Amino acid sequence: MAMQDTAPRPRVLLTKSFIDSHDRAIATIALALRDAAMEVVLIDYEQPEDVVAVALQEDVDVIGISFMSGGQVETTQKIVAELARREVADLPLVVGGIIRPFDVPPLEAAGVREIFRGGAPMADVVATFERLSRTYRGLA
Amino acid sequence: MTTGQAEAADSPYAKWQRAVAARYADRNFAARNRSGVELDPVYGGLDRHGAPAEMPGQYPYTRGIYPIHYQYQPWMDLQIIGYGLPAQTRERMDLLLEQGGSKGYFDREAYNFIFDMPTSMGYDPDYPGVRGSIGDCGISVCKASDYEILLDGKDLERTTVSMVLNAGSPGMLALYLAAAKRRGFAFDKLGGNVTNYIWDFFGHSGGTNFSPRGSYRLIADIAAYCARHVPLWNTLTISEHNICEAGASNVQAVAYSIAAIIAVNEECVKLGIDLDTVVPRFGFHVRYGENFFEEIAKTRALRRVYAKVNRERFGCTKSGALQARIHAQTAGSLLTAQQPLNNLVRNAYGALAAVLSGVNGMTINAYDEALGLPTEEAVTLSLRTSQIIAEETGAVHVSDPMGGSFYVEELTDEIERRVFAIIAEIDERGGLIACIESGWIKQQVSAAAYQWRQEIESGARTMVGVNKYATDEPENYAVFQPDPEAARLAIADVERHRAQRDNARCAAALDDLRRAGAEVNAGRAVGSVMAMLVAAADADATLGEMQTVLHDVFGRNK
Numbered sequence: 001m002a003m004q005d006t007a008p009r010p011r012v013l014l015t016k017s018f019i020d021s022h023d024r025a026i027a028t029i030a031l032a033l034r035d036a037a038m039e040v041v042l043i044d045y046e047q048p049e050d051v052v053a054v055a056l057q058e059d060v061d062v063i064g065i066s067f068m069s070g071g072q073v074e075t076t077q078k079i080v081a082e083l084a085r086r087e088v089a090d091l092p093l094v095v096g097g098i099i100r101p102f103d104v105p106p107l108e109a110a111g112v113r114e115i116f117r118g119g120a121p122m123a124d125v126v127a128t129f130e131r132l133s134r135t136y137r138g139l140a
Numbered sequence: 141m142t143t144g145q146a147e148a149a150d151s152p153y154a155k156w157q158r159a160v161a162a163r164y165a166d167r168n169f170a171a172r173n174r175s176g177v178e179l180d181p182v183y184g185g186l187d188r189h190g191a192p193a194e195m196p197g198q199y200p201y202t203r204g205i206y207p208i209h210y211q212y213q214p215w216m217d218l219q220i221i222g223y224g225l226p227a228q229t230r231e232r233m234d235l236l237l238e239q240g241g242s243k244g245y246f247d248r249e250a251y252n253f254i255f256d257m258p259t260s261m262g263y264d265p266d267y268p269g270v271r272g273s274i275g276d277c278g279i280s281v282c283k284a285s286d287y288e289i290l291l292d293g294k295d296l297e298r299t300t301v302s303m304v305l306n307a308g309s310p311g312m313l314a315l316y317l318a319a320a321k322r323r324g325f326a327f328d329k330l331g332g333n334v335t336n337y338i339w340d341f342f343g344h345s346g347g348t349n350f351s352p353r354g355s356y357r358l359i360a361d362i363a364a365y366c367a368r369h370v371p372l373w374n375t376l377t378i379s380e381h382n383i384c385e386a387g388a389s390n391v392q393a394v395a396y397s398i399a400a401i402i403a404v405n406e407e408c409v410k411l412g413i414d415l416d417t418v419v420p421r422f423g424f425h426v427r428y429g430e431n432f433f434e435e436i437a438k439t440r441a442l443r444r445v446y447a448k449v450n451r452e453r454f455g456c457t458k459s460g461a462l463q464a465r466i467h468a469q470t471a472g473s474l475l476t477a478q479q480p481l482n483n484l485v486r487n488a489y490g491a492l493a494a495v496l497s498g499v500n501g502m503t504i505n506a507y508d509e510a511l512g513l514p515t516e517e518a519v520t521l522s523l524r525t526s527q528i529i530a531e532e533t534g535a536v537h538v539s540d541p542m543g544g545s546f547y548v549e550e551l552t553d554e555i556e557r558r559v560f561a562i563i564a565e566i567d568e569r570g571g572l573i574a575c576i577e578s579g580w581i582k583q584q585v586s587a588a589a590y591q592w593r594q595e596i597e598s599g600a601r602t603m604v605g606v607n608k609y610a611t612d613e614p615e616n617y618a619v620f621q622p623d624p625e626a627a628r629l630a631i632a633d634v635e636r637h638r639a640q641r642d643n644a645r646c647a648a649a650l651d652d653l654r655r656a657g658a659e660v661n662a663g664r665a666v667g668s669v670m671a672m673l674v675a676a677a678d679a680d681a682t683l684g685e686m687q688t689v690l691h692d693v694f695g696r697n698k
Binding site for chain 2: 017018019020021022023024027028031032044045046047048068069070071072073074075098100101102117118119121122123
């Protein structure tokens with residue numbers, strides 16, 4: 001029998017713009033991560049900087065941002081800049097939703113760890129959050 | 141001549157024949173198929189219980205709201221249109237018109253505008269934090285003069301304008317009406333639609349919406365104003381589509397749609413509004429997705445339940461208040477980024493289900509919408525899909541062709557039973573607004589969405605090209621790229637607008653709006669908020685400025 005893993009469970013912030021009402025995917029991912037015994041904080045943000053403030057308050061290990069209708073690159077770049085300003089540049093960022101080919105190079109340049117589009121297997125999403133959390137906590 | 145028609149003068153078939161003769165005089169709607177067989181515009185007979193079957197155009201309208209439908213008036217093709225600045229959208233409008241699209245009823249032009257998310261939620265382009273979304277996925281509009289560009293040279297009496305948006309709906313209608321007024325058009329000649337999705341707390345308006353009670357009060361205000369001043373305007377679209385897209389099942393979505401109608405009607409009754417004056421301008425937006433026969437049955441059930449609720453529960457008597465007008469849209473959430481051409485096929489089946497259901501309007505999504513905003517080629521293919529169904533397949537010759545099918549009739553009855561059971565549960569929980577406030581509704585929808593996703597994950601539900609028949613072919617499809625300059629131009633434009641207008645006049649109009657809001661909140665002067673919105677828009681107030689006042693007065697969700 002495997003030794004019981006007593007490491008803390010991942011703490012995740014999932015977020016979406018207050019004006020982007022298409023929240024089916026992120027609500028579904030929140031339930032999937034909870035079913036995988038992660039602690040999930042799900043918020044709408046007004047300013048990209050708010051995302052970082054909440055991430056720090058809630059002491060999360062991964063941030064997941066969902067986009068449906070615009071702001072993919074600009075918002076992500078602002079969050080990355082704020083992470084650097086608050087000296088948590090290594091806090092991993094995952095982006096999902098409608099990510100167009102022309103969004104990908106700037107998102108990768110910004111340091112986004114993973115991009116998930118519609119149809120991505122939920123098991124991959126869960127495994128990615130798990131892995132990024134453990135790495136961030138220095139557990140892997 | 142159809143065999144098996146009841147002969148009695150008071151039979152549904154005989155009544156239908158008289159209705160057709162009275163309404164269409166001696167026009168002949170029979171078609172002939174390739175083999176030369178003459179086709180009646182609708183077939184009747186005995187239903188599964190041995191009684192003469194209901195006919196189209198007869199209460200409770202299971203088989204359709206008109207005695208003769210596509211044989212006389214085809215569905216209206218309303219491709220969603222809108223991106224960037226008004227001038228850019230206008231270019232796309234002109235292209236669609238050239239391609240034979242944008243056809244409204246009775247030779248009108250018709251446009252189905254979608255707005256970018258800031259506009260949709262009622263924010264101006266210079267609101268902090270919205271910049272990345274300006275002109276992306278819709279048009280940026282925030283002032284009456286934007287409509288002068290969008291609709292330059294159009295005869296608004298011959299143009300049907302449909303506006304698809306959320307919390308920004310009340311202000312958006314005001315911008316359009318103010319622009320029409322400036323161009324000298326009389327309000328009672330203007331036809332169109334504002335979706336007014338402020339009723340939607342199922343996943344589409346979120347924290348930018350008004351408080352649930354404030355939203356339903358505003359819906360009543362707009363309905364009362366339009367009934368008096370803009371009588372041809374459709375003031376509310378209950379979107380079964382949006383509820384489905386948020387993850388609900390068909391039965392849930394129909395039930396919640398009817399529950400929303402009940403909540404609106406109750407609000408109107410409370411405010412002393414005669415339902416027969418406002419309900420005929422309410423309509424539905426229905427999703428056509430993955431369950432071909434269920435889509436048809438749910439449409440038939442929706443029409444029937446709507447008619448029964450409005451007549452039996454609310455005492456509506458006007459036929460227009462009992463007839464569910466339906467705008468169909470194919471399912472966006474079924475569009476896949478993987479093997480995107482498969483979406484053309486999905487959309488065609490969805491559209492066919494809608495046509496066999498007897499809908500009034502149609503939006504067929506573009507096959508590339510899971511990749512980004514549609515390309516011109518993809519938009520054209522959507523229009524061609526509708527044209528092929530309308531003009532090649534013969535599906536339009538006979539109304540309610542599924543009527544009498546053991547399967548579809550039983551499914552229709554079963555959906556009706558389940559819908560009434562959910563409505564009873566919502567009543568027991570204190571009504572829809574109480575269910576929204578408690579979070580129960582949202583929880584129901586999220587649970588259904590999660591269950592659907594788990595079925596995909598486990599393979600119990602197939603999505604071709606996603607969890608079955610997947611390939612790793614390179615995906616090098618063209619994706620439409622919105623203008624990255626749109627944000628800068630829109631912000632500069634609204635700043636210039638604020639600098640050039642009469643700011644004292646604008647501020648006074650916004651004060652009037654605030655006072656009207658307080659009155660309407662107190663249950664008095666219903667209709668005056670919309671009147672003051674139009675006055676404010678005419679005084680060059682922006683969408684976001686009007687929205688700030690409305691949020692103050694009617695509260696914010698959450």
